[in-house]
Amino acid sequence: MSGAWFPLNDGVMLGQGVLYFKKWRDLVISVFVINDNKPIYIDTDASVDELKDLCEVKFCDSTIFLSGFGKKTGQWMEWKIVDPVMYAEFA
Numbered sequence: 001m002s003g004a005w006f007p008l009n010d011g012v013m014l015g016q017g018v019l020y021f022k023k024w025r026d027l028v029i030s031v032f033v034i035n036d037n038k039p040i041y042i043d044t045d046a047s048v049d050e051l052k053d054l055c056e057v058k059f060c061d062s063t064i065f066l067s068g069f070g071k072k073t074g075q076w077m078e079w080k081i082v083d084p085v086m087y088a089e090f091a
Contacts, residue, residue: 015090015091016090016091017088017089017090017091018088018089019054019086019087019088020086020087020088020089021064021081021084021085021086022084022085023084023085024081024082024083024084024085025082025083025084026080026081026082026083027044027079027080027081027082028041028044028079028080028082029041029042029044029048029077029078029079029080030042030077030078030080031049031070031073031075031076031077032075032076032077032078033075034075039078049070049071049072049073049075049077050070050071050072051066051068051069051070051071051077051079052068052069052070052071052074053068053069054066054067054068055067055068055069056068062082062083063080063081063082063083064079064080064081064084064086065078065079065080065081066078066079066081067079
């Protein structure tokens, strides 16, 4: 990610960072193909395209939704991560 803003004490720019997720209960990855009206769900045991651009992040209870374009395919992807341990490291 290109940076994050931490709003404590009038805000601090944290700079570039990396989000890490581990020990999730469930992971569902879907790809939206042009001219298709429904997502294609990807087998997460297979090789999965990484997100090149993280365009949307949603936190809903213990589920995190990450959406953006695939690094190799350029297709819109949504990652649904249920009950993860999440942390970030910033440069």
